Amino acid sequence: MMESSKGFSSPRSNGFPTGLRVLAVDDDSTWLKILEKMLKKCSYEVTTCGLARDALKLLRERKGGYDIVISDVNMPDMDGFKLLELVSLEMDLPVIMMSVDGETSRVKKGVQHGACDYLPKPMRMKELRNIWQHVFRKRVHEIRDIESHEGLEDLQVTKSGYDWLDDGHFYRGEDTSTPGKKRKDLENKHDEKDLTDPSSSTKKARVVWSVDLHQKFVRAVNQIGYDEVGPEKILDLMNVPWLTRENVASHLQKYRLYLSRLQKENDLRISYGGMKHSDLNPQDAARASSHQNSINFQQNDATTGNSKFAGNNLLIQNLDSRGNEFHTRGTIITETSGPGISLSLSTLEQEMDFTAFDSITPRSYSRREIPGIQNLRRIINHINGFRSITMGSNVQDQNLPRIIELLLAIIRWLTLFFQLFLFLAFFLSLFFF
């Protein structure tokens, strides 16, 4: 008499908890026999298993065929804790651990791996009689979670229009997909440091999306293909056991919003870059256009890269009228959420240092320096104009030039010191020869 649904109704008409379907797993045949007898006496329906893999096979074959699993910790073919994890994640069933060893550390480990109870052997019949409460508790929490989520779901469905919300939540009887909701209790058990707090299962634990985790996520998304992506596929690829579908779904939504924002800004930048071409020399335009592709490329790289921030390449070309060409590599302006800007002028600085070495006399160097500074000013104007269009805020215009002026001043002083150093070197060489 196996019902496919996991509802409150039991095969027998006496009602819950009579007829509770228990799967008992223990490699000790003596204990298995005793357990079977004890559970039968509690009017439960018992199936026994001597091996963990047989138990898993039974569970997978008959999805929804069991209400609760009771298993020994020490088993020859598979670690009891591993079985425990698999069962509570894959089948989302309450699992009770048993062991001769009743040490606190073991009990803790059991609970950490998701056990809803830990019975030290030898156990009494009255302890077994009470195991139905774990099944009951899970049901109650599921109902509560569904009710609390219903309001949220309506909002999300209309906003995003994605269909990844409608599976699982309303089909409680099915085990084919594992709804994130059912995993919530388990997730909370993992996330909560305080194991003794029984009310923790209703609290929502925050998942911190670390860099590594996000990388995995992005990799999974790219593997699946951005168009076909869905939380479950991502979850499978990511292979992070404690992560729930809910977490992935909400993160995916944020990610989509972020990408669409990037795309908008990218379009804006391309159009701006086209405008600015007229200001630069014709030679620049050619070079700049070839690097426009790099902007798009960089865009894609950023999404798969480490940082969550937009990476944009702005090519800055400088031509000296004396034929002293400063070929600068692109400076990367990273947009942060804050007002700060990190402008790497170090590349420019390097170029100028090279010219300093080339010079024979300091005087000729200083002549070259001035055009360099002029070019820098041009760069700053570019950047300012650029930022004012994209950011659209005036406040930052005031701060940025100041910072850049400061940097310029530093560079100026550095070059002066360099001049002095060269002077000294020149004199010393004269002195020694």
Place this chain on the structure above:
Amino acid sequence: MDVGLMQMQRRLAEYTSALFKEGILDSQYVQLQELQDESNPDFVVEVVSLFFTDSEKLLNDLSRDLAQQNVDFKRVDAHVHQLKGSSSSIGAERVKNACIVFRNFCQEKNIPGCLRCLQQIKQEFLLVKSKLETLFKLEQQVVAAGGSIPTSGSLPTVQQPIL
């Protein structure tokens, strides 16, 4: 024959209570007795037989493992752990206690200590085996004579047949 039955029952009761007093059996055995009912009248005997079979095998494995050149203490510990579990299932208290001592020696990797312990376990095991076998014989006699086996409490009461 009633007198004979009464005598048998008394003997059975005394024997059983002695087992409890000596610590050979503990309250788990009582649990087993309570589990026995009409649907399963030989439950206790079946379980105990299973225990004997499993334990004998475990003891042989232990002897073999300890006789090795390089003793694999993890394996030995696993066996003892299993034996401890089995003995606790039927309430063979002394065997269980001996197993606990064995595990300590095992953790210290003390081979002579382990061997001594093994001997102790074997002794206790044989003792509980013979005692239980005698107990079952007595029970069989009582049942054959028309009486019933007392099941409740650590000190089984003698059921007086109605005269």
